[in-house]
Amino acid sequence: MTEEILVEPRPSQPPGGEDSVRFVWRLSIAHVEVGGPFASFPGVDRVMVLMDGTGLDLRIGAAEWTRVDRPFASLAFAGETPVECRLIDSELRSEAQLTTPPEAASSIGVAGFEPTTS
Numbered sequence: 001m002t003e004e005i006l007v008e009p010r011p012s013q014p015p016g017g018e019d020s021v022r023f024v025w026r027l028s029i030a031h032v033e034v035g036g037p038f039a040s041f042p043g044v045d046r047v048m049v050l051m052d053g054t055g056l057d058l059r060i061g062a063a064e065w066t067r068v069d070r071p072f073a074s075l076a077f078a079g080e081t082p083v084e085c086r087l088i089d090s091e092l093r094s095e096a097q098l099t100t101p102p103e104a105a106s107s108i109g110v111a112g113f114e115p116t117t118s
Contacts (some may be wrong), residue, residue: 053092
């Protein structure tokens, strides 16, 4: 389940129908209870931050699995890239920043942690 926290909507509906991105930027919290694929957001830059839980393994595109298991560890990836998720042990919460370039860009920093980019 994803809880939208803040969103800056586009001034008008973009062409392309239901699957089109309708925001310039969005901040949300995901309550992840099972593994599986991430939703696709073509043309969107994503930054995911582990908030709590034991963590997860992500396969982004054809890359090897990447473990995200430190609180506040972050991972950036393109929204159109297929992402598969495996939970390490139990459910978790993650924060997500989604931005649509060139209108918006996102970065995140937490003192003592370096972001991971793929």
